[in-house]
Amino acid sequence: MNEAIPLSEVLELERCARRDAERRLDAANADLASALAELQSAQSKLVHSDKLACIGQLAAGVAHEVNNPVGYVSSNLNTLGEYVADLLRYINACRTLVIDCANEGRTIVESARNVETLADAIDLDNVVGDIEALLAESNEGLSRVRKIVGDLRDFAHVDGPDLALHDINQLIDKAISVAWNELKYKADIVKEYADLPPVACFAGRIGQVLLNLLVNAAQAIVDRGEIRIRTGQDGHDVWVDVSDTGCGMAPSTIERIFEPFFTTKDVGQGTGLGLHMAYQIMRSHDGEIRVHSEVGMGTTFRLQWPISGPTEGNKVDDDANAR
Template sequence: MNNSPQTPVFTDLLLDTLSEGVLVLDACHTITYSNRAARYLLGYSNAELVGQSLHAHLQSRHRDGTPYPVNESPFSWLHRGGAFCFIEDVFWHKNGSPLDVEITANPLSEPAPGAIVVFRDIAERKNSQAKLLKAFQDLDALNLRLDKAHGQLLQNEKLASVGQLAAGMAHEINNPIGFVSSNLNSLEKHVQALLRLVDHYERLEQDGYIPVAKCEALTLLKQSIDFRYLRDDVQDLLCESRQGVERVRKIVKSLKDFSREGNEYQWSEIDLHHCLESTLDVLSREFNGRCELLRDYGEIPHVFCLASEINQVLMSVLLNAAQAIGERGTISISTHREQDNAIIEITDTGCGIVPEAMPHIFDPFFTTKTIGAGTGLGLSVAYGTIQRHGGNIEIDSSPGKGSTVRISLPIKPGEVAK
């Protein structure tokens, strides 16, 4: 190496061309040299840096302002003869602001023991990393919203398919029910005519117009077919059949009302009591033998809403209530008016919901049911539907004491999110 007088000057010029800050330390980590970039990045003049302890002057505090002990600084490694590269840490600017830096340090043995420190400002890089991290977080949040929207779309498609299926079933069932009902009417008339004919023959038998031998044969035949029982039972069978047909007619009507065929996307004034009864009819099998239904309907005016969507909300809530009940229980349904809102309260005596699950009860895909017993979308979709109608849905529940779902819907039409 050439040790001519120009060498230090050349070295200074060379170091001043670097964009990284350079500090030279002595054995006690006192600053003995700083290049132009170091002075620019730190805000100090050369006179303000040279002769100062690096730790005391530039690294006395952590970024949060707490004391930064010397032994926690990466520069303590230099005391043990080690070097380090690309360590991220903090220096303090002259104006008191923290400066995020990436540091490389190597020990020196000539011309005297010490170290050379090279550092660069990484604030922009960290800012870019923070923006990138936020972009990833925003992307995750967007993906969650997309998943939620996708789930709700699937559920809406499923519910729409159920509505179309219900309407189709209603049409298909109506045709055979029509001729079965007509045939039952005709059969009842024919049976009545035949019974009148049999009565006439019995009177002839009693009056002696039928030979004794024939009467004995008729008596044996009546006994073999249990004629008296058949005579009474045939009319009971016809009556029960007619009641069954009427029951099917009612179910078909409820299916058509529930699906609101042709009116799925029409906002109109709807009788909530009619919606409740239609939904109860559709779910009658879920309640049969296990759930006692108690109704306490108050006086409420018609509500401006999408009937098919409100029916789906009622179905989700009533189905959850039925499934929460074990062998036997009670579901109470009450309605009343509170100022400009119609209130529906559905209370069950089922298993209830544990407190830690309550904050997540309306989250998509969250369910307290066993695997395969539910999708976790029913209450989430119900919440979104009621919110879109300008209303509110709340749940009050305690483990072992059942649950109460309170649905509030505005009576007067307002701004709705269609």
């Protein structure tokens, strides 16, 4: 018993143990790396799903916005079809009259009477007088449909990995257009836009933040109020203020609004991600989101970020998010 173990054997055992530990360390590292990748992809999906949730919520409103003009434009086109049928009958009667005149036949008086009777029957004055208005109104309706569908498409579009220069005032107008059905019954919209240079940003994501702020502002207003949107330049930064005359927030609420999954809205109304995402998106632009609110007075959110966009480090960060 108690035979001494040869030194070489001890060393061999130790080597084995070390190799084993290294292998496990490598495996643990690989696990961590894949967990990190998963987290990054989950976060990017979260950004996108919040955007989709927001757009989905607005889509019903957009559909309503579109249904009104589509309704009256279709009705107008049907009426126009009836006008055209009537006018063709009238034109045919006139042609008969003209032909009769040319032939100087005895039927002229009768044909002329026919034309007059027909003019009465189809209410010719009204038809002729209404056509231009009908076409103008239908055109206006179709432009509205075209605009809102285009604006929604711009918003649903996912940004590429590259920053681009954008007109921020125009971006705000598109956000207002997409959210219009949520806004119009709640608030008068007041715009105070400054002349801004083109601003480097991920337009889809800044648009998502603006949409969130606008919908929040409308939901904070109980009956009817005002939403004021101001833009400006502060040194190398651009800023956007979204103010509402809504119910405001208590300090205990303000403390938590940027936490993920924090919401004061009813179940199904909010994901609790909107402002958290706004915070993340502003950070990825090297910018910030600030809030000032008083209970009963209203709330102002300010977005501020460099006109030249985020620095390289953040762009790489954003590339990962965009995937």
